[in-house]
Amino acid sequence: MTDFDLTYTILLIVIAFAVIMGTVTYLTLAERKVSAWVQDRLGPNRVGPGGLLQPIVDGIKFFFKEDIIPKHVDRVFYFIAPGVGVATALLAFSIVPFGPSVPPPRPTAVTAEHPVEIAVAEHHSEMEAYRSARTYAIAPGLDIGILFAFALGSLVVYGIILGGWSSNSKYSLLGSLRSSAQIISYEIPLGMSVLGVFLFVGSVNLEKILDYQVHHGWFVLYQPLAFLLFMVSVFAECNRLPFDLPEAEQELVGGFHTEYGSMKLGLMLMVDYIHMITTSFFMAILFFGGWHFPGLTDIGGTAGLVIKFVALAFKVFVFLMLYLLIRWTIPRFKFDQLMGLAWQVLIPLAMVNLLCVMAVKEFGLSPWMLTATSVITFIAAAVIATRERSTVVSRLLHEPVAVA
Amino acid sequence: MPTKTVRWVDEPKVGLFERMYLPAIAQGLATTVRHIFKPQVRTEGYPEEEPNLPPNYRGVHRLNKDEQGRVRCVACYMCATACPAHCIDIVAAEAPPEWTDREKYPETFVIDELRCIYCGMCEEACPVDAIELTTLYDLTGLSREEMIFDKEKLLSVFDYTVQAGTDPVRTRGGHYGPAAEPAK
Numbered sequence: 191m192t193d194f195d196l197t198y199t200i201l202l203i204v205i206a207f208a209v210i211m212g213t214v215t216y217l218t219l220a221e222r223k224v225s226a227w228v229q230d231r232l233g234p235n236r237v238g239p240g241g242l243l244q245p246i247v248d249g250i251k252f253f254f255k256e257d258i259i260p261k262h263v264d265r266v267f268y269f270i271a272p273g274v275g276v277a278t279a280l281l282a283f284s285i286v287p288f289g290p291s292v293p294p295p296r297p298t299a300v301t302a303e304h305p306v307e308i309a310v311a312e313h314h315s316e317m318e319a320y321r322s323a324r325t326y327a328i329a330p331g332l333d334i335g336i337l338f339a340f341a342l343g344s345l346v347v348y349g350i351i352l353g354g355w356s357s358n359s360k361y362s363l364l365g366s367l368r369s370s371a372q373i374i375s376y377e378i379p380l381g382m383s384v385l386g387v388f389l390f391v392g393s394v395n396l397e398k399i400l401d402y403q404v405h406h407g408w409f410v411l412y413q414p415l416a417f418l419l420f421m422v423s424v425f426a427e428c429n430r431l432p433f434d435l436p437e438a439e440q441e442l443v444g445g446f447h448t449e450y451g452s453m454k455l456g457l458m459l460m461v462d463y464i465h466m467i468t469t470s471f472f473m474a475i476l477f478f479g480g481w482h483f484p485g486l487t488d489i490g491g492t493a494g495l496v497i498k499f500v501a502l503a504f505k506v507f508v509f510l511m512l513y514l515l516i517r518w519t520i521p522r523f524k525f526d527q528l529m530g531l532a533w534q535v536l537i538p539l540a541m542v543n544l545l546c547v548m549a550v551k552e553f554g555l556s557p558w559m560l561t562a563t564s565v566i567t568f569i570a571a572a573v574i575a576t577r578e579r580s581t582v583v584s585r586l587l588h589e590p591v592a593v594a
Numbered sequence: 595m596p597t598k599t600v601r602w603v604d605e606p607k608v609g610l611f612e613r614m615y616l617p618a619i620a621q622g623l624a625t626t627v628r629h630i631f632k633p634q635v636r637t638e639g640y641p642e643e644e645p646n647l648p649p650n651y652r653g654v655h656r657l658n659k660d661e662q663g664r665v666r667c668v669a670c671y672m673c674a675t676a677c678p679a680h681c682i683d684i685v686a687a688e689a690p691p692e693w694t695d696r697e698k699y700p701e702t703f704v705i706d707e708l709r710c711i712y713c714g715m716c717e718e719a720c721p722v723d724a725i726e727l728t729t730l731y732d733l734t735g736l737s738r739e740e741m742i743f744d745k746e747k748l749l750s751v752f753d754y755t756v757q758a759g760t761d762p763v764r765t766r767g768g769h770y771g772p773a774a775e776p777a778k
Contacts, residue, residue: 230629515626
């Protein structure tokens with residue numbers, strides 16, 4: 191673990207918080223603009239040049255609105271729910287390295303030419319170098335790495351559940367129930383899909399995963415199926431279309447945030463966007479090599495540092511745009527289709543993917559075998575799903591029918 | 595029980611291409627992205643961009659003047675009769691003696707712009723092309739009395755549109771009514 195420096199950590203916290211809040215506000219504007227352009231109209235363009243001051247004005251509106259607490263709500267949970275949601279969503283961001291990282295040193299081997307004293311000294315110097323290297327994560331080098339984020343992701347649903355339950359209204363309750371079922375179901379393929387990545391790297395530590403990708407190539411090349419499963423699960427975790435039943439504006443009025451107004455509503459909406467940003471970072475780091483770009487990131491010095499930041503920011507930006515575009519491309523899933531997708535499709539595919547990874551690791555095959563098996567598994571699953579399914583209607587079809 | 599004509603409608607078959615979902619989603623994404631870069635509809639940025647109105651747009655009325663600056667209207671009451679909303683009020687009087695080609699002229703000509711339904715029947719009815727509907731659409735007033743236009747106001751609308759060059763289609767196109775140029 192790198193040394194803990196209080197001032198540096200506080201500085202990083204302030205910077206990360208400011209950047210996240212700024213990105214969240216401008217993500218609301220980006221969402222409105224991109225949604226508008228996709229629908230052949232212009233987004234908000236009255237406030238400031240091209241509408242750039244719109245999020246600031248919206249924030250001011252949220253602050254100055256009267257905070258109404260309906261009489262029929264459960265006061266304690268009504269207060270806590272937005273706070274729980276935002277706190278856990280922000281906490282999950284603390285392990286994300288948003289800049290270049292150095293991996294912790296590997297264990298040094300003791301051999302005949304490499305006696306104990308030299309090995310120990312070498313290891314000590316490597317540990318010193320690791321400890322004093324500058325890291326760009328608030329909680330760097332966490333050995334449980336991404337499990338921390340997954341655990342906190344499960345806690346985010348508490349904000350939604352408490353919000354819906356305390357609102358004491360049918361719409362909110364239905365929304366929060368759907369959301370809790372959806373998020374809990376999709377956590378399983380979320381974890382299982384990245385098990386293949388962890389098996390390859392041998393660790394859950396984010397720095398080690400990044401280091402592996404720098405030396406061996408991005409994981410999206412070797413495990414495209416795992417990436418696809420992760421992306422689908424993450425869309426469901428963030429309550430984004432096509433999985434946004436909990437917020438289904440056309441059905442549930444507002445879902446779990448119907449009874450909320452002003453800043454509490456602002457916080458609830460922020461949870462959605464903060465989760466989007468965190469999961470985009472994870473997609474970029476776990477599968478797309480994070481700050482690594484072949485060729486460009488070999489440049490050292492300040493220029494190299496800037497290039498690394500820009501590379502990671504660019505990848506996160508691409509994923510955020512994908513979030514926004516997919517919203518207007520695919521229709522919403524029905525609730526039984528949603529559950530069926532998680533339990534009947536994603537989990538079996540994740541298990542098959544895991545089996546292939548285990549086979550490749552066991553027999554020492556080339557990782558490119560995994561690309562082949564991913565594609566074959568995907569197509570095989572599609573072929574299996576296309577077979578004729580016997581339903582009541584189709585059975586009736588084959589019976590003779592009286593025609594007048 | 596009588597047999598009915600039954601028509602079975604099959605569910606559309608979901609083939610391999612659709613079951614793979616990803617190619618269909620990619621197609622959808624292509625459509626979505628295409629709409630970003632090639633919008634099918636152009637949005638007009640009002641009020642910075644004024645709309646481009648066709649010349650036969652039915653806006654505020656004007657009373658036309660001829661080359662000598664006299665009001666063209668001969669107070670024949672055809673527009674007041676044709677008006678479905680009964681918003682035109684004319685009081686006819688004997689024309690000044692120096693106007694030899696007409697017998698009557700309107701002493702007062704009042705149109706209640708708030709009652710008007712802007713149908714253009716008065717414009718169609720007028721035989722001497724005296725009343726026309728212009729392309730002025732953003733008409734506002736602070737009281738109901740303000741929106742009752744009398745003859746001076748209507749003639750001032752004429753001066754304004756002549757100056758702005760926004761003559762309605764009749765004057766622009768040169769189509770004149772049957773009595774526009776009366777016999778000398």
